[in-house]
Amino acid sequence: MALRAEVGKAVVGQDAAVTGLIIALLCRGHVLLEGVPGVAKTLLVRALAAALQLQTKRVQFTPDLMPGDVIGSLVYDTRSAEFEFRKGPVFTNLLLADEINRTPPKTQAALLEAMEERQVTIEGTARELPDPFVVAATQNPIEYEGTYPLPEAQLDRFLLKLHLTLPSRQEEVAVLGRHAAGFDPRDLAAAGLRPVAGAAELAAAREAVTRVQLHPEVIGYVVDLARGSRQSPSLRLGVSPRGATALMRAARAWAWLSGRDFVTPDDVKALALPALRHRVELRPEAEIEGVSVDAVLEGILSTVPVPR
CATH class of the missing domain: 3.40.50.300 (P-loop containing nucleotide triphosphate hydrolases)
Structure with a gap:
C-alpha cells in the first residue's frame, strides 16, 4: 500500500x-x-x-x-x-x-x-x-x-x-x-x-468501507465475543455494545484494506485485541495473579465458536 x-x-x-x-x-x-x-x-x-x-x-x-x-x-x-x-x-x-x-x-x-x-x-x-x-x-x-x-x-x-x-x-x-x-x-x-x-481519496475510501458486507453469522460472532467477555471470571467489566460496534467497524475497514468486500471471522480476530483491550477491566484477584487483559481476551477468542 x-x-x-x-x-x-x-x-x-x-x-x-x-x-x-x-x-x-x-x-x-x-x-x-x-x-x-x-x-x-x-x-x-x-x-x-x-x-x-x-x-x-x-x-x-x-x-x-x-x-x-x-x-x-x-x-x-x-x-x-x-x-x-x-x-x-x-x-x-x-x-x-x-x-x-x-x-x-x-x-x-x-x-x-x-x-x-x-x-x-x-x-x-x-x-x-x-x-x-x-x-x-x-x-x-x-x-x-x-x-x-x-x-x-x-x-x-x-x-x-x-x-x-x-x-x-x-x-x-x-x-x-x-x-x-x-x-x-x-x-x-x-x-x-x-x-x-x-x-477526496479519504472520503471515497470511507464510502467504500461502508459497502463492505457483514453476514449475520459474523455479526453474531462479534456479539458472542462481547458476551463472552462479560461472563469471564477474570474480568470485572466486560465489553459494552459500543465496544462490539467498534470491533465490527474496525473489522470492516481491515477487510477493505485487505482487498475484500466482505468481513470474515479472521478479520474480527485480527482487530479484537486493539478494539477491546481498553474496554475491559480485570478483577483484583486476576491482577494479583499477574493475568493480563490481552491474555484473557485471547482465551475468549480461543473458546468462542467460530462461524464456518
Missing part, C-alpha cells in the same frame, strides 16, 4: 500502529497509543498527516492545562468591544494529545464532546470541528506518578488501543543508520515524504 510505504520513509517498523491509525481514519474513530518514550509515537502521527495532506496539531498535556487551552476560548477585543472566539488546537484534522493522562479530569473531559460529537460548545454555542477529525492520544505505560488515569467512559471513546513496542535489532540498526545519514525527524520533506492521497 502506497500510504504505508510513504510513512515508512520516516518510521521504521510499527506497521501495526500505522495500520491502526489508517483504520481509525477510515472509521472516523480515535486511537490511544501506548508505548515507552522514544518509539516514534509523535513522528508516526506527523508522517501520516503529511502523507495524507491533513492538518495536524500537537498538545502536550500537563497538570496545569486548562480546557480552554484545548478547545479555545472567548477573548475580549478592545477594538471592536466584542468577545471574539479564538480556536484551540482541537480545530484540526489529526490532533496529537501527548501524554493525555498527565492532565486533570476537567481538561480530559473537554475532549469528550469533541471526540464523540465532532463539535465543541463555548458559552452555549456549538462549533463544528473539521472533517476528518481524529484524536491520537499517547500514554506512557510505565510511569504513573502524577498521572490521572482515563475513566472508562473516556476510554470507550477510543476505537483502538495500540501498543507501540521497542524495535527489533534489525529495525533499530536501520533507525540509527538513517540518523547517521542525516535524517531529521523535524523535516519530513527532506526525508522524501510526499503526499500520496488527500481529503
